[in-house]
Amino acid sequence: MYAITIPEPGGPEALVWDEVPDPVPAEGEVLVEVVASAVNRADLLQRQGLYNPPSGASPYPGLECSGRVAAVGPGVFGWAVGDEVCALLSGGGYAQKVAVPAGQLLPVPTGLDVRQAAALPEVTCTVWSNVFMVAHLRPGETLLVHGGSSGIGTMAIQLAKAVGAKVAVTAGTKEKLDFCAELGADILINYREQDFVEEIKQATGGAGPDVILDNMGAKYLDRNVRALAVNGRLAIIGMQGGIKAELNIATLLNKRAAISATSLRARPLAEKAAIVAAVREHVWPLIDAGHVRPVVDRELPMSDAAGAHRVLEESSHIGKVLLVAP
Numbered sequence: 186m187y188a189i190t191i192p193e194p195g196g197p198e199a200l201v202w203d204e205v206p207d208p209v210p211a212e213g214e215v216l217v218e219v220v221a222s223a224v225n226r227a228d229l230l231q232r233q234g235l236y237n238p239p240s241g242a243s244p245y246p247g248l249e250c251s252g253r254v255a256a257v258g259p260g261v262f263g264w265a266v267g268d269e270v271c272a273l274l275s276g277g278g279y280a281q282k283v284a285v286p287a288g289q290l291l292p293v294p295t296g297l298d299v300r301q302a303a304a305l306p307e308v309t310c311t312v313w314s315n316v317f318m319v320a321h322l323r324p325g326e327t328l329l330v331h332g333g334s335s336g337i338g339t340m341a342i343q344l345a346k347a348v349g350a351k352v353a354v355t356a357g358t359k360e361k362l363d364f365c366a367e368l369g370a371d372i373l374i375n376y377r378e379q380d381f382v383e384e385i386k387q388a389t390g391g392a393g394p395d396v397i398l399d400n401m402g403a404k405y406l407d408r409n410v411r412a413l414a415v416n417g418r419l420a421i422i423g424m425q426g427g428i429k430a431e432l433n434i435a436t437l438l439n440k441r442a443a444i445s446a447t448s449l450r451a452r453p454l455a456e457k458a459a460i461v462a463a464v465r466e467h468v469w470p471l472i473d474a475g476h477v478r479p480v481v482d483r484e485l486p487m488s489d490a491a492g493a494h495r496v497l498e499e500s501s502h503i504g505k506v507l508l509v510a511p
């Protein structure tokens with residue numbers, strides 16, 4: 186088969202479409218013939234040599250895919266050759282075939298093209314596990330999503346609205362904020378022109394957001410904690426603004442607030458399977474019913490993964506960038 190390889194870390198040109206051995210499904214795994222994969226920020230770090238795959242994972246990039254089951258390994262029940270699926274991966278999605286633990290497979294939702302389903306596993310699993318399983322967003326509460334037009338953001342807005350929460354977003358342009366509003370966002374903040382702490386305070390009658398989904402890490406830590414409501418929960422999922430910051434514990438303590446931080450990729454198989462099962466139970470019916478949809482900015486041929494990485498680096502996209510396998 187062909188896959189995107191990274192012979193030497195570097196810029197987008199480091200991604201090389203090359204012939205490699207076919208993966209073989211081990212016990213408990215399924216072989217998927219890939220129709221499409223999608224680009225995640227973590228792939229950019231892996232390409233630069235800054236985020237190595239966990240031990241035992243495929244060396245090729247790609248944390249999600251959609252396609253058809255091509256073979257079923259020993260000990261797998263409930264999936265058959267030909268099934269249309271999408272999957273959460275520890276790597277190897279930028280390829281024509283990938284072996285996946287069966288617990289990380291999901292069916293293609295009703296009414297969706299198999300290609301579009303590649304946009305779903307990372308964003309649904311990340312948003313559901315952080316915003317709902319860890320931060321317990323409830324109906325009537327307010328969620329602040331940083332980077333509302335990102336792949337993650339576009340899913341967070343829709344899921345929070347679907348459960349009856351109020352949603353605030355930050356984004357860097359009016360066009361992106363307008364798109365977030367179309368998805369249902371109630372409070373729009375341009376992070377380049379406005380102070381999000383002040384804006385969200387005013388928009389919530391002084392209370393602040395109950396939950397914040399944060400992609401920035403260090404750069405926003407102090408501001409996020411100041412913005413949070415009493416009993417608020419800050420869920421950190423990204424480090425785009427650095428890894429080290431000072432924390433005012435008195436502010437956290439007075440608000441009786443909590444901070445969590447999780448990464449999906451390095452979790453044990455059983456935890457990933459539990460998240461995928463929860464997503465299938467709670468999120469899939471919303472997609473099947475058309476209340477929540479994947480947001481796809483564009484599709485590029487998988488051999489042009491370099492072009493797709495450039496799109497993410499420029500942040501010229503809204504939603505997900507797909508890579509379609511030949």
Ligand SMILES: NC(=O)c1ccc[n+]([C@@H]2O[C@H](COP(=O)([O-])OP(=O)(O)OC[C@H]3O[C@@H](n4cnc5c(N)ncnc54)[C@H](OP(=O)(O)O)[C@@H]3O)[C@@H](O)[C@H]2O)c1
Pocket residue numbers: 224225226227307311331332333334335336337338355356357358361376400401421422423424425447448449450497500501504
């Ligand atoms: N922990 C996990 O398990 C996990 C899993 C998946 C993703 N993630 C993380 O989630 C984040 C989003 O991922 P993605 O794949 O959806 O990425 P993406 O589509 O490339 O989005 C990145 C976002 O960052 C926003 N941004 C940049 N500077 C900002 C600032 N100063 N304030 C607020 N937003 C800012 C961008 O907004 P503009 O375009 O408007 O500038 C853009 O929406 C990334 O940090 C990624 O690493 C974590």
